[in-house]
Amino acid sequence: MEATVKEEKIKVPIFHNRNFVLLLVSALFSSPGYFVYLIGAEWLMLNITENRFYFGMLFFMAAIPRLILLMVGGIVADRLNKRTILFWSDFSRALLIGVLILLIITNQIEVWHLLVLSGLFGISDAFSYPAMQSLIPTLLEKDQLQRGNSFIQMTAQISPILGPALGGTxxxxxxxxxxxxxxxxxLLLASIAVLFIRLKKESQEENKKKSPISDLKEGFQYARKKELIISVVIMAFFLNFFFSGPIAIGMPVIVKDIFDGSAAHLATVQTAMGIGALFGAILLASWKLKSPGKTVLIGLSGLGVSFSVMGLSANIWMMAGLVALMAVLTQIVNIPLFTMLQQTTDKQMLGRIMSMFMTVSTGLTPVSYVVTSSLIAVGIDIKWIIFVSGIVVTLIALYNFRNKKILGFNISYGSDSV
Structure with missing residues (x-):
């Protein structure tokens, strides 16, 4: 009887799954809303101070609390209702932006306001990310995960298209x-959409008897037994140092300081990124990868090469084209990696494992922001920083072609229909 019920559940098309559709709707408002806020905050920071170190600190202040609290967010996601966590994440962001609006209207906005706000957004990220990534596998079957992740990424990647375009305008x-x-x-609409998701009550008595420290130890012990998780995390740990800071800080700085562009030009580049990422997500939604590990490493190699060439861009349009290509390749890397982790992790461990992955893999991200900002501050051209970083990313990808755990992974596919 159980086998029959499971089989019927697998055959339910993704877009007939009410809860998953609501999650998509929420993401469709949340992600673009965040990007509208982000381009506004970036351009506001560039206008209220000429010191580009503070611009880098805008990213650093979000990265630090996110990094510190991600594991806490994972434990909370495994213990509490994931829907409730997502609601408060979006709702609190809306309230914070409301405070920012009041500061602007009263002409009291200062650099430190934006930095504190960025830090509070980072705290919200630490709880929303593991909740989202561990909620998806509870709504879908294993053979639906790559497709489901792709659709979530589509809604998320519409944000760099709509967000910057709408924000710049x-x-x-x-x-x-x-x-x-x-x-x-x-963000307010996103929080409301999440409230309509209905999840089955699961027994959490065992978790309630354990302390958070026990949960944390259990998560580490579980991860140590999964060689694939360790391999992916180690690779991502070093990649983020050479990619996250240079790309996040580099795009706005190149647009404004090197090409003397406007907010509309920055929106153009970020929109190109969104279009590329959306195309990559659509591609992964219909592409059944025969060798996902090999595909990830080939995509990562191409990403590194494209990143280096971006550092030599002659104008904004060339930069926008390269950014779009990089976004496609990023999806080809990220979606299979998330699917690998979700398919090989027990559901009761998903919050901790996904947060552990983000904590370790982004461990050097704050350092990357500080180093990139400091290099710019002492006069090193951001274009050369990006060029060298791209070369290192390519070398990391080539080195991992020796990793049998990544190369040998196969994604499980079923007969699911959309």
Missing amino acids: LIALLGFEGVFSVAFIM
């Missing part, structure tokens, strides 16, 4: 009050 037409007001509304 609103800054030009309505100023910073307009751009942040739209971000506030979108």
